[in-house]
Amino acid sequence: MVEGTSANKGFVIGDAASLEYIGQIDLYKIDWKNRFASLAIVIGRKECLGKGYGSEAIRLLQRFAFEELNFNRLELEVYEYNLAAHKCYLKCGFQEEGRYRKKIYKNGTYWDSLVMSILKNEYKK
Numbered sequence: 001m002v003e004g005t006s007a008n009k010g011f012v013i014g015d016a017a018s019l020e021y022i023g024q025i026d027l028y029k030i031d032w033k034n035r036f037a038s039l040a041i042v043i044g045r046k047e048c049l050g051k052g053y054g055s056e057a058i059r060l061l062q063r064f065a066f067e068e069l070n071f072n073r074l075e076l077e078v079y080e081y082n083l084a085a086h087k088c089y090l091k092c093g094f095q096e097e098g099r100y101r102k103k104i105y106k107n108g109t110y111w112d113s114l115v116m117s118i119l120k121n122e123y124k125k
């Protein structure tokens, strides 16, 4: 991953060998006092989905956030219909801690928005 330069911490996810662009992962809404941030990720090339890049990038970012930045918590929101992202976050140790009910309107239906987080001591396990 290559670190960005903005106030948020943004990283490009690239292929280690070819350096081709695969996607992007960001820490944003960083709260330095309370040591937490939100996480967002997108694998931008369709042919790269489902190949382990997303979970690897999340784990690398967790290591950076918890070990280098000494964060205590990472959080995110994922929409109920986004099963791939939800499963990916669960695999990476995020837990659901609540949900905004019927917050998102898509394809004629209202969907919940799930709030997920992982704490430093959970990451260490």
Ligand SMILES: CC(C)(COP(=O)(O)OP(=O)(O)OC[C@H]1O[C@@H](n2cnc3c(N)ncnc32)[C@H](O)[C@@H]1OP(=O)(O)O)[C@@H](O)C(=O)NCCC(=O)NCCS
Residues within 6 Å of the ligand: 041, 042, 043, 044, 048, 049, 050, 051, 052, 053, 054, 055, 056, 077, 078, 079, 082, 083, 084, 085, 086, 087, 088, 089, 091
């Ligand atoms: C969410 C996202 C980052 C996951 O990245 P990825 O590289 O495709 O995921 P991985 O290959 O690392 O898969 C990790 C786990 O996610 C789950 N998963 C991934 N793709 C899935 C799919 N199409 N259906 C169901 N589960 C899926 C699996 O549990 C998988 O673990 P497993 O391979 O051991 O079964 C990617 O799908 C993406 O960029 N989606 C579009 C943008 C987006 O939705 N971002 C999140 C917004 S909250």
